[in-house]
Amino acid sequence: MNFRLAKSVLALAVATMVVASTAPAIAAEKPLPAAEQPLKPERNPPGDIPDNQVFIKFTSALGFSISVPEGWARADRSGGAVFADKYGRITIVEVAVQSAPNARTARSLFLPELERSARAVQIAKVKDVKLPAGPAVIISYGSNSDPNPVTNKAIRLESDRYYFWRSGKLVILDMSAPAGADNVDQWLMMAKSFNWQ
Numbered sequence: 139m140n141f142r143l144a145k146s147v148l149a150l151a152v153a154t155m156v157v158a159s160t161a162p163a164i165a166a167e168k169p170l171p172a173a174e175q176p177l178k179p180e181r182n183p184p185g186d187i188p189d190n191q192v193f194i195k196f197t198s199a200l201g202f203s204i205s206v207p208e209g210w211a212r213a214d215r216s217g218g219a220v221f222a223d224k225y226g227r228i229t230i231v232e233v234a235v236q237s238a239p240n241a242r243t244a245r246s247l248f249l250p251e252l253e254r255s256a257r258a259v260q261i262a263k264v265k266d267v268k269l270p271a272g273p274a275v276i277i278s279y280g281s282n283s284d285p286n287p288v289t290n291k292a293i294r295l296e297s298d299r300y301y302f303w304r305s306g307k308l309v310i311l312d313m314s315a316p317a318g319a320d321n322v323d324q325w326l327m328m329a330k331s332f333n334w335q
Contacts (some may be wrong), residue, residue, distance in 0.1 A: 170178045176258040177282050177294040179317035185225045186315075187324040194223075197335065202302075202309055205331035207324075224237050225283070225293065226321075228328070229312045238303040241266045244275045248301075257282035257292070267300075271332045275301040280317060293317075304334050 164228045193205040197211075198219065206212075206228060210221040218231035239247070241264050253259045262278040285292045297314035311332060313325045 156250070174258045174282060176260060176280065177292060179294045185319035185321070187226065187319075187321050191324065193327070193331075195331075198230070198232075200309075201307065201335045202230075202232070203331075203333050203335055204230065204311070205229070205328055225295070226315045226319075227313070230309065232307055232309045234306055235303065235308040236306055239275050239301050239308070240273075241275055244277060244301065248277065252277070254278065257284070262296075269300075269302075269332065270330055271302055271334055272304065274303075276329075277301075281314075298329070300329050300332070302332055302334075 165264040175206050187207060192208040194208045195203055196219070197208045199234050200218070204222050207223065207226075209224070210223040210228070213220045213222075215231075216249065217233065217322070218229065220230075222227040245264050249261060249264070252261075256279075258281060260280045261281065264277050267274050278294050278297070279299070281296060283292045283295050293316045294317040296317045296319075297312055299310060299312040302309045302311065309332070311329065313321070
């Protein structure tokens with residue numbers, strides 16, 4: 139997932155939920171094509187997080203921590219951070235929101251914006267989950283990547299997006315990789331490692 143998508147989701151959260159007056163509205167950077175078709179997954183997709191991958195603790199000044207793969211490039215952004223390695227991406231963003239989302243509100247508030255802001259989105263599931271940090275919502279979905287600026291090639295991605303809420307703070311954790319890459323266990327481990335400070 140790119141950072142534009144995370145900002146667009148936050149814009150929807152800010153615009154549609156009761157938000158603290160100090161939270162800025164964040165808009166999508168540019169409109170995306172309306173009728174883009176889902177790409178076929180790669181035959182041998184790159185992007186598996188190896189079973190022997192070492193994870194390190196990332197502690198944000200925003201008040202949370204999470205385990206992330208050691209050696210991935212990190213870019214700090216306003217309200218969060220992005221970690222990337224080849225086609226793998228982990229985006230973590232925080233926004234002020236007064237009420238906690240659940241699967242029902244995520245379907246009505248987040249899905250329409252996700253479908254508008256990402257390319258050829260196909261939703262796999264929206265579900266309430268219980269994690270060590272508390273109740274959360276997961277949206278699993280597929281989308282096309284942005285075209286590579288050099289080759290103009292795009293690939294099919296699969297993503298798990300978690301919404302964590304506590305005391306007026308909503309943290310969105312989005313993990314993506316090429317469709318078919320086997321990251322289920324590692325993604326779940328990272329989601330379980332999320333902790334409020």
